[in-house]
Amino acid sequence: xxxxxxxxxxxxxxxxxxxxxxxxxxxxxxxxxxxxxxxxxxxxxxxxxxxxxxxxxxxxxxxxxxxxxxxxxxxxxxxxxxxxxxxxxxxxxxxxxxxxxxxxxxxxxxxxxxxxxxxxxxxxxxxxxxxxxxxxxxxxxxxxxxxxxxxxxxxxxxxxxxxxxxxxxxxxxxxxxxxxxxxxxxxxxxxxxxxxxxxxxxxxxxxxxxxxxxxxxxxxxxxxxxxxxxxxxxxxxxxxxxxxxxxxxxxxxxxxxxxxxxxxxxxxxxxxxxxxxxxxxxxxxxxxxxxxxxxxxxxxxxxxxxxxxxxxxxxxxxxxxxxxxxxxxxxxxxxxxxxxxxx
Numbered sequence: 001x002x003x004x005x006x007x008x009x010x011x012x013x014x015x016x017x018x019x020x021x022x023x024x025x026x027x028x029x030x031x032x033x034x035x036x037x038x039x040x041x042x043x044x045x046x047x048x049x050x051x052x053x054x055x056x057x058x059x060x061x062x063x064x065x066x067x068x069x070x071x072x073x074x075x076x077x078x079x080x081x082x083x084x085x086x087x088x089x090x091x092x093x094x095x096x097x098x099x100x101x102x103x104x105x106x107x108x109x110x111x112x113x114x115x116x117x118x119x120x121x122x123x124x125x126x127x128x129x130x131x132x133x134x135x136x137x138x139x140x141x142x143x144x145x146x147x148x149x150x151x152x153x154x155x156x157x158x159x160x161x162x163x164x165x166x167x168x169x170x171x172x173x174x175x176x177x178x179x180x181x182x183x184x185x186x187x188x189x190x191x192x193x194x195x196x197x198x199x200x201x202x203x204x205x206x207x208x209x210x211x212x213x214x215x216x217x218x219x220x221x222x223x224x225x226x227x228x229x230x231x232x233x234x235x236x237x238x239x240x241x242x243x244x245x246x247x248x249x250x251x252x253x254x255x256x257x258x259x260x261x262x263x264x265x266x267x268x269x270x271x272x273x274x275x276x277x278x279x280x281x282x283x284x285x286x287x288x289x290x291x292x293x294x295x296x297x298x299x300x301x302x303x304x305x306x307x308x309x310x311x312x313x314x315x316x317x318x319x320x321x322x323x324x325x326x327x328x329x330x331x332x333x334x335x336x337x338x339x340x341x342x343x
Contacts, residue, residue: 001069001073001116001119001120001121002116003068004065004068004069004073004074005069005073005077005112005115005116005119007061007062007064007065007068008061008062008065008069008073008074008077008078009077009080009084009112010058010061011058011059011060011061011062011064011065011078012058012062012077012078012080012081012084013058013081013084013088014054014055014057014058014059014061015054015055015058015059015062015081016058016081016082016084016085016088017051017054017084017085017088018050018051018052018053018054018055018056018057018058019051019055020051020085020088020089020092021047021048021050021051021054022047022048022051022052022055023051024047024051025045025046025047025048025049025050025051026048028045029041029042029045029048062074062078063188063208066185066188066189066192067189067192068121069119069121070119070121070189070250070254070256071185071186071189071246071247071249071250071254071256072119072246072247072250072251072256072268073115073116073119074185074189074246075182075185075242075243075246075247075250076111076115076243076246076247076271076272076275076276077112077115077116077275078185079108079239079242079243079275079276079279080108080109080111080112080275080278080279082108082235082239082279082282082283083104083105083108083109083278083279083282086101086105086282087105098285098286098289099299100281100285100288100289101282101285103281104277104278104279104281104282104285105278105282106278107274107275107277107278107281108274108275108278108279108282109278110271110274111270111271111272111273111274111275111276111277111278112271112275113271114267114268114270114271114272114274115267115268115271115272115275116271117264117267117268117271118259118263118264118265118266118267118268118269118270118271119259119264119268120259120260120261120264126197126255127190127193127194127197127253127254127255128252128253128255131252131253131255132252132253134252135249135252135253139179139183142179143176143179146172146175146176147172149168149172150168150169150172150173153168153169153172154169169225170225170234170237171237172225173221173222173224173225173234173237174222174225174234174235174236174237174238174241175237175238175241176218176221176241177218177219177221177222177225177234177238177241178218178237178238178239178240178241178242178243178244178245179218179241179242179245180214180215180217180218180221181215181218181238181241181242181245181246182241182242182243182244182245182246182247182248182249183214183245183246183249184211184212184214184215184218185211185246185250186246186249186250186253186254187207187210187211187214188207188208188211189250189254190207190253190254191203191204191205191206191207191208191211192204192207193254194207222234222238235283236279236280236283236284239276239279239280239283240276240279240280243272243275243276243279244276247272
């Protein structure tokens with residue numbers, strides 16, 4: 001189990017750091033296209049190539065972890081990719097982090113340990129085929145309801161000429177993308193399980209292809225949410241929905257279950273709670289600090305102010321003004337948006 005935990009963390013780190021390096025490399029490159037000159041520019045950019053290779057290595061490690069451990073273990077730990085990204089950005093990109101960010105990262109780390117302690121290897125003897133259609137039907141109905149709600153909400157906004165943050169739209173797109181990301185991991189896991197049960201080996205690449213397609217659609221939904229919405233809301237909903245949907249779908253489609261031992265069950269549930277809470281706190285830290293008493297704000301911001309005071313002129317700015325990068329580690333996607341919500 002600990003080997004799978006280590007593989008997942010390494011995969012999440014590779015995905016997160018790889019995406020940051022790719023993004024940093026594209027600053028001097030034109031938009032990616034099929035023109036030979038553009039492709040050559042990307043191929044010769046060492047920073048972009050390094051990020052791409054790290055991203056692919058992360059993908060391979062995540063798939064290896066999925067082949068060895070239950071989705072209920074891999075998916076929550078993969079959600080720690082955002083915490084890994086923040087640590088990397090702090091030391092490599094010199095981004096400023098407040099005290100609450102470090103608390104959130106610590107919680108995510110403790111949650112990972114809890115999942116590793118409480119998780120147990122599960123041998124799937126038989127895939128509950130009758131449950132899969134119900135799972136698919138449930139996801140379809142959920143998407144229909146969410147999109148109907150979104151349509152009604154947009155219509156009301158147009159009629160009332162409302163302005164300001166489109167909260168409902170942000171939440172819906174975040175939930176839809178997170179659900180698709182979680183289902184994507186389950187599909188990959190199903191391919192490995194079916195291969196072990198004696199199905200033709202073609203099921204593994206077929207499942208991975210379906211997983212990639214599912215993730216691509218999720219990426220589209222997430223991008224729509226970020227187009228006019230706030231990354232702080234969209235990314236939070238995406239991360240939480242990804243973890244919850246991956247765990248639930250794994251239990252339904254792969255007959256995964258909670259540990260039989262009370263201690264194992266306790267640590268696993270506690271780990272889930274710590275990871276989800278840490279991710280939410282990490283994304284909303286600045287907003288939370290703004291609502292705290294002044295002495296607490298001063299204490300939590302003291303580290304951030306000290307870091308800012310030693311910045312060289314013209315260096316990269318902190319999280320409050322820098323373009324923020326939200327990584328969904330388990331599905332290998334990068335989402336960029338203006339970081340004004342962290343201001």
